[in-house]
Amino acid sequence: MDSKIGNFFDSVGSFFTGGDKIPWCDRDVITECEREVKAATDHDPEDRKKESIMRLSWALVHSRQAEDIQRGIAMLEASLASSSPPLQDREKLYLLAVGYYRTGEYSNSRQLVERCIEIQPDWRQALVLKKTIEDKIAKDGVIGIGITATAVGLIAGGIAAALARKK
Numbered sequence: 001m002d003s004k005i006g007n008f009f010d011s012v013g014s015f016f017t018g019g020d021k022i023p024w025c026d027r028d029v030i031t032e033c034e035r036e037v038k039a040a041t042d043h044d045p046e047d048r049k050k051e052s053i054m055r056l057s058w059a060l061v062h063s064r065q066a067e068d069i070q071r072g073i074a075m076l077e078a079s080l081a082s083s084s085p086p087l088q089d090r091e092k093l094y095l096l097a098v099g100y101y102r103t104g105e106y107s108n109s110r111q112l113v114e115r116c117i118e119i120q121p122d123w124r125q126a127l128v129l130k131k132t133i134e135d136k137i138a139k140d141g142v143i144g145i146g147i148t149a150t151a152v153g154l155i156a157g158g159i160a161a162a163l164a165r166k167k
Contacts, residue, residue, distance in 0.1 A: 021128060022098060025062035033059045053079065054091065061099035073099040090119040094126055101129070106137050 033056040040049040053075065060072025076096045080089065097112035110133045116126040 021132065022101070023062055024064055025059045027063070027065070030056070030059045030063060030068060054095075057092075057095055061095050061102060066103065069099050069102045073103070086119050090116050090123070090126075093119075094123075094129070097126075097129060097133075101133055101136075106133050109133050110137075 033052070037049075037052045037056050040052045057072050057075050057079070060068045060075065063069055063072070073096060076092050076099065080092050080096070084092070093112045093116045097109045097116065100106070100109035100112065110130065113126050113130045113133065116123060117130065120126070
């Protein structure tokens with residue numbers, strides 16, 4: 001019984017705190033990825049440079065800093081312009097979807113993650129992100145409805161109180 005109550009409070013708590021399963025990245029990881037990209041010189045194979053840039057993009061869109069996320073989004077959008085194999089595009093689209101999710105652009109995020117699922121329908125990471133996005137959209141809708149209902153109730157109560165004073 002106690003575990004059921006605990007699970008209930010955990011789920012309610014995660015509802016209001018917006019808990020999701022997408023990892024965060026610390027600033028020191030981003031700094032290390034930036035060093036790695038700078039270290040990838042003209043003498044290094046092109047694949048190594050691309051891998052370094054993808055790791056940096058991953059770190060940036062998983063950052064807690066809005067400016068890092070925006071930088072990651074810009075890098076990924078620029079890299080999508082060049083032709084890549086479908087699996088690399090899938091990775092870029094996924095990271096772009098994470099970036100848009102982190103910035104609150106849920107419809108863009110959902111569109112991108114759906115493109116990932118078109119490329120690989122059974123990709124668990126994309127499916128989990130899609131559910132996370134849909135849950136967030138639903139939660140925001142419920143909160144919006146609650147705020148609207150509260151506002152309407154306060155206005156109606158104010159009107160009722162004003163009418164009661166006039167009588």
